[in-house]
Amino acid sequence: MPSSDNAVQGTNDSSSLSKASAANLGYFQDSYIKYFTSKKVRRSPLINRGYYIRQEAVTNTVIQFLNTKTFAGIEKQVISLGAGFDTLYFRLLEKDLKQELTFLDVDFPTVISRKVNCISAIRNHKIISEDDDKHRLDPNYFLAGLDMCQPNFLKNFLSILNWAGMSRYVPTLVLCEVVLPYLDSDKYELIINNITKIFPNLAFVAYEQVLTENCFTNVMLQHFETIGTPLRSIVKWPTVAERLNIFSEYDSACDKFFTCNMNEYIKHYLNEEELDRIDELEPFDEHEEFVLKCWHYILFIATKGLCSMVEYPQSFVPSPKSFISGNLDLKLLAMKPYMCYGHSATKFGRNVLLIGGFGRSPDGSDSRVKDIKCFHPDIVNFKPISSEIPLELMHHTSHSISDTETLCIGGRKSPRQINSDLYLIKESMKENEIDIAEIKCNCHKELLQRWRHAGDIITLNGRRGIFIHGGKRNGKIISDPIIVWLDNYSIEKIEFKTELPYLHSHTITAISNDTAVLIGGLAKSGTSSSAVYRLNFKESTYEKILDRSICSRFSHTVHYLNDKLIIIGGVSYDSQLPDVSVVCLNRLSVLSNYTLQAEEDTRLAFHCHASVLVNDNIYIFGGGGNYFSMENLQFESSQxxxxxxxxxxxxxxxxxxxxxxxxxxxxxxxxxxxxxxxxxxxxxxxxxxxxxxxxxxxxxxxxxxxxxxxxxxxxxxxxxxxxxxxxxxxxxxxxxxxxxxxxxxxxxxxxxxxxxxxxxxxxxxxxxxxxxxxxxxxxxKPNFEIGAKIALKLPGMTAPAPQQTVWALNADDANDDMDIIDTDDLLDDADLKKPDAESLRASCGDAQKKKKACKNCTCGLAEELENEEKSKAPAPKSSCGSCYLGDAFRCASCPYLGRPAFKPGEKVSLTDTQMKADI
The missing domain is CATH 3.40.50.150 (Vaccinia Virus protein VP39)
Structure with missing residues (x-):
């Protein structure tokens, strides 16, 4: 794991790229962020929206502080701890909010040094003065390098305040944007205590993570743990209420508080026009993940002194909810998990068909699921079913119209590729196969183009049909109620006396032939609906029969059993939800709520799932959001x-x-x-x-x-x-x-x-x-270390045989007592006489006209004569007699090899190269 400081600094780079991604797409205006990023990236819509709401909440809070009438004409200060590459100061300049303002950015010295280098590229913004890790830009903008984890943080922080000429007594806003949770709990507490003591007129603003009881909590904690930036202090103070205690238990405690999570911020501070603008920026279909993420980020404000006069809106502190434990029997089936979401499930005889969605494919990759799976409740097993037409659909609906037929309606392949046809699934005569028929609709075909809609089978005036309502089309939330008649698969547009609400990801459940119940859904206002409507198709009317926060949810499923509505899962902007709620239609009340756990401290993800009621048993399949598969990679134990x-x-x-x-x-x-x-x-x-x-x-x-x-x-x-x-x-x-x-x-x-x-x-x-x-x-990587030596095996080369050491002395003879012959005694006077040239001349062939070498010639004459004979040798000639026919009739040593065929007797010139021997 990388060191904690390096990993935390790395989050600054990642955060800056994410802010640049959102700004480039128009989520917010930031013309300066481009100077702090070295490359241009495009994040997923989910990340872009997350940074948009973060930027909105923090920036508007600071602007509200600076625009307070109480502070008009007096000095104000903003200190950003852990500022990173944030461009807040420059954005305030664009809004002409620098009057009577002193601004200080504090972060790791290396981060501040890099930020100063980036600022030098901005026109009209130059560094005025520098002193070690302290930099001054413009008369009222200061940047200082300081590690908040160091023991002498308070002393160094006071020194920086004096260097910047900042006062302890003027209204001061201290901003900590996703900073303090990375610290140990004792350092977190120490910084809060010191800050509240230093500034008697303080507005402390924090944007940071909290823990909740939903399934996203473990995902978030593990995420920050795996990237090397664990949320150290969040375990001690996991909730909003516990954060409030930190600011209220000291002698210099704050006296006024404001807090809300990002779902509450969206609900109360973003109007419908702004939400429509955001929806038009890019295709977005990760509503569930966005809501779960927003539950885990809060805007927290603690004030004292003059800053308590700032009129912040009312605080939205969620009250803890305790869900009633009933006698609901949850049976965890012993089988492989069905890793899929956005799919549909429907009865098919005694079995259940699972159609579409995004999940695990047979080849191990993660993509839209093409194959249909058949679930057998009796043996608790999945079985793949083959078909000629792949149904790669998400967020569609499937309806069992008989024991051997299912009708598939709507859905999408991508937010811009919407299904506009009906698919009829029938039982096949072949084993492990089904027949899928694509039904083309000529009338009102455009009304079928929708996803995240809801529907169920009804009977009206003796005709059976499937009522469809709501959903999304071209990124917009629609109403457009229709009926698909099952006798001829025609489409009829239905008019209610009062227009049905615009919703998606809701449910419609038939409770009689001509009556159904509509629950929840995501509305055009960007919030989840808490209403329960009863639809009367015979009278073409509907009425609200219940409005409870427990019903405020979307991406859930509902089943009608014994005059009770069993609501499973979903997510909500309004409150934390139980996994299962039971609503009694007779009493129009919520009977009980249940929380389901697969194992200790593990919440299940019951959204974007599918469920089916079979013989008074409810089977829940899949659910959750984006996940990733690495089945293509091979791993070994102990790696x-x-x-x-x-x-x-x-x-x-x-x-x-x-x-x-x-x-x-x-x-x-x-x-x-x-x-x-x-x-x-x-x-x-x-x-x-x-x-x-x-x-x-x-x-x-x-x-x-x-x-x-x-x-x-x-x-x-x-x-x-x-x-x-x-x-x-x-x-x-x-x-x-x-x-x-x-x-x-x-x-x-x-x-x-x-x-x-x-x-x-x-x-x-x-x-x-x-x-x-x-x-x-x-x-x-090669199976040897860097610097290791290995013998090269070059082609055509063999290691030379070791030479025999004929005259080598044996070490065992070194101490031999036998006398050694003196070589000088073997020479006489004639041997010692110096030879002259005449005595060395060879005598062979001198008297002959033609030279002839001796049998055992050692003077070199034999080699000389042999070379002369070779030079006089005639050129090689072919004796095969078929050379003129071409290469196919020529031997390997033929001098004409490679030349074209020629007529017998025709003169052919051969080059010197062709006449030379290969060896």
């Missing part, structure tokens, strides 16, 4: 895995880590690292068995040679690397493979990955390329 991430969704990374941990076992380990921080971290060499980069999707990381070389350094010999990267005209497969080879990787393999349409659009817009694909590259 040490490094997971490199870039852009991510909060719910994706923890599930990936959990998936890998299950594969590597307790003896293995999983470590996460922001890919931009890898080269700055001090990882040991040869530390990991496996490295994974490019997950979760989308990831726009370009794996440079420096990055790949660092990965190769920290991988063990023989370790593997899995990299996902987009292939475009400017970034080809060969370039990526070449980078891997140059970085030291071998055994490079490529596999194409399927990509969802919304992800494809994100890649296309970010990379400015229409033609692209997503590939998984698998490679290995």
């Amino acid at each position: 040490s895995v490094l997971l490199l991430w870039d852009s991510l969704q909060a719910s994706a990374l923890p599930e990936i880590v959990q998936f890998i941990e299950n594969r590597v076992g307790k003896s293995g380990r999983v470590q996460c690292e922001n890919v931009s921080m890898l080269t700055k971290s001090n990882h040991k060499a040869s530390n990991f068995d496996l490295a994974i980069s490019g997950f979760p999707l989308p990831s726009f990381t370009v794996h440079s040679n420096d990055l790949l070389e660092e990965i190769a350094r920290i991988l063990k010999p023989g370790g593997k690397l899995h990299v996902v990267e987009a292939i475009t005209d400017s970034r080809t497969e060969s370039q990526i493979a070449s980078s891997l080879k140059l970085s030291g990787f071998i055994s490079i393999e490529k596999k194409s990955l399927k990509i969802e349409e919304n992800l494809l659009k994100a890649y296309q817009e970010h990379l400015k390329a229409n033609n692209l694909s997503l590939n998984l590259f698998t490679s290995s």
Whole structure:
């Protein structure tokens, strides 16, 4: 795990890119953020909306403080602790709010130094003075480097205040935007105590995380843990009420408080016109994840002295809810989980058909599910069913019109690719197969184009039909009630005396032939409906029969049983919800609520699920939101895995880590690292068995040679690397493979990955390329350390045989007593006489006309004569007699080899090269 300081600083870079993504799309105005980001990215709509609501809440709170009439004409101060690359000061300048204002940014010295370098690129904004880690920009803007975790924080902080000329007594707003939860609880408490003591006129504003009782809590905690920035203090003060106690238990305590979570902020401070503007910016269909995320972020304001005169709106502190535990029998079935959401489930004889959704495909990839699965309640087992027409639909409805027929209506493949046909599913004569017929509608076909709608089977004037209402079309919430008649599959538009509300992700449940109940849904106002309506189709009327916060939900399911409505799951803007609520229609009251747990302290995700009532038993399938699969990768027990991430969704990374941990076992380990921080971290060499980069999707990381070389350094010999990267005209497969080879990787393999349409659009817009694909590259580090030596085996070369040491002395003879002959005694006077030239001349062949070498010639004459004979040898001639016919009739040594065929007797010129021997 990277060091805590490095990881926290890494969140600044990621946050700046996310703010730039939202600003580029028009969520808010920020013309300065581009100077603080080195690249242009496009985050998912969920992340863009999250940063939009964060920017709105924080910025409007600061502006409200500066515009307070009580402070008109007097000095005001804003101090941003953990400011990072936030551009709040520059945005206040654009709104002409710098009068009588002194602004101070405080963060790690390295972060402030980088921020100052970025500011130097902004025209008309230059650094006036610098002093170590303190910088002055403009007369009233100061930046200071200070580590809040250091023991001498208070002393250094007071020194910075004196350097900036800031007063302890003027109205001061201290802003902590997602900062304090990263600190230990004692440091959190110490900073709060010191800040409240220093400033008697204080407005302390914090935007930070809290814990709730829904399923997103564990996902959020694990997410921050896996990226190396655990929420240390949030465990001690998990709720809003416990945060209030910190500010009220000291002698210098604050006396006025305001708090609300982001769902409450949206509900009370964003009007319908603004919500419509946001909806038009980009396709968005992650409503459930957004609501769950907003429950976990709060805006907290504590004031004292003059700052308590600021008129903030009323506080919205959610009261804790205790759900009644009833005698509901929850049976956890012993089977593999059905990992899917946005699908539908319907009875099909004695079984249940599961159609569409987004989840696990048979090939192990995560995408829209093509295959239909059949669930057998008796044996608690899933069975795949094949068909000729794939139904890759999400957020559609399916209705059992007989024991052997099901009708599929609406749904989408992407927010811009909407289904406008009916699909009739019938039992096939072949085993494990079904027949799907596509029914083309000629009349009112456009009314079928919708998703996230609701409907059920009714009988009106003796005709059976499926009533359909609401949903989304072209990004807009609609009403458009219709009936699909089952006798001829015609479509009829239904008019009620009073227009039905505009809703999506709600439910309609028939309670009699011509009566149904409508519950919940997401309204045009951006909030969840708390009303329960009774629809009378015979009279074409409807009435509200119940309005309770417990019914305020969407993406739930409802079943009618024994005059009771059993409501399962859903999410809400208004309150935390139980997993199951039972409403009595006779009494028009909520009888009981239930919380379901799969295991201790683990809440299940009951939204975007499907459920079916079979013989008084309710079966719940799937649910949740975006998740990620890594089945394409291979893991081994006890492996040490490094997971490199870039852009991510909060719910994706923890599930990936959990998936890998299950594969590597307790003896293995999983470590996460922001890919931009890898080269700055001090990882040991040869530390990991496996490295994974490019997950979760989308990831726009370009794996440079420096990055790949660092990965190769920290991988063990023989370790593997899995990299996902987009292939475009400017970034080809060969370039990526070449980078891997140059970085030291071998055994490079490529596999194409399927990509969802919304992800494809994100890649296309970010990379400015229409033609692209997503590939998984698998490679290995050589099985030796850097600096190791190995003998090269070159082709055609063999090791020379060891030479015999004929005259070598044996070491055993060193002490031999036998006398050694003196070589000088073997020579006489004639041998010692110096020879002259005449005596050395060879006598062979001198008296002959023709030279002739001796039999055992040692003077070199034999070699000389042999070379002369070779030079006089005639040119090779073919004796086969068929050379003129071409190469097919020529031998290997033929001088005409390679020449075209010729006529017998025709003169053919041969080059010197052709006449030379090959050896």
